[in-house]
Amino acid sequence: MIAKPNVRVERAGRLTPDQVTQAVELADLAGDVDGAYPLSEHVMLHLRQGGEVPAVHLLVTDEVGRLVGYAHVDPTDKIAGPSAELVVHPLRRRRGLGRALVTAALAVAAENDPSGRLRLWAHGDHPSAGALAVSLGFTRARVLLQMRRSLFSPVPAAPLPPGVAVRAFVPGRDDQAWLRVNARAFADHPEQGRWTLEDLRVRMAERWFDAEGFFVAYREAEPDGELLGFHWTKVHGSHAADGPEGDHQHEPIGEVYVLGVDPAAHGLGLGAALTAVGLTHLRHRGLDQVMLYVDEANTAAVKLYQRLGFVRWATDICFERL
Known part of the structure; x- marks a missing residue:
């Protein structure tokens, strides 16, 4: 054609x-x-x-x-x-x-x-x-899955590791610490791992940003020390007046926006625990559903989300011409 x-x-x-x-x-x-x-x-x-x-x-x-x-x-x-x-x-x-x-x-x-x-x-x-x-x-080079789960279903039990606590992100105080753990957690990710302070601030300036839904994990003995991981949630929909779908008249839906764990804290079950914290928060906000995006090639993350009740919903494809 x-x-x-x-x-x-x-x-x-x-x-x-x-x-x-x-x-x-x-x-x-x-x-x-x-x-x-x-x-x-x-x-x-x-x-x-x-x-x-x-x-x-x-x-x-x-x-x-x-x-x-x-x-x-x-x-x-x-x-x-x-x-x-x-x-x-x-x-x-x-x-x-x-x-x-x-x-x-x-x-x-x-x-x-x-x-x-x-x-x-x-x-x-x-x-x-x-x-x-x-x-x-062009040829198919990358597959990004959208997964969803109902928030009417109980959130599976996933306790925090011993000695680890969770609190809300504090804008202006946690910015650099979060950027460090984000870069380490997504060192091999083509976009996420390269976020700068400006990238973070642009998103914090969005109408949908809510620090109360942005959770960071740290060692209880070191409340001012390095962060171990985070779960940044987001709410889409008319009530959130957010990004792409901001003015649409549809029921709001939660999102596991970014979930990351420092490689030094791998193997502790922190990813599942942080996911559960965020899902519980979104459920308490009265939302019906939650979504997330994950690379199909990231089999460990896909399996984690499947264990937590997520199923495949839609697919985005990156085509390349070299």
């Missing part, structure tokens, strides 16, 4: 407030229709808050100037290469817009990476997105 000649892709380094609004509305609509939100948290944070991180925005508009196709290209990762995510209006699909956006994203990648590499995320693993990626020379 060849892109139709009337598909014109515009490039922008920074979006106007109206373009940001249209991009978010387009993503909301596609998410409602497809059952999977088309843009990641990273992209939505960049859209809403801007900042100095360079990105390339690719835009397709209709006859009256309304946005019907959008792609975000992040060229900043010099190790893994540029990445892209895109969304097309549900009523404008099968007209070459997606192919035109990916082709334009490949051109941006070629300008920013010597080998022209590009990682393309398909949220929801829709067959049409996979077919488009494969037809343009």
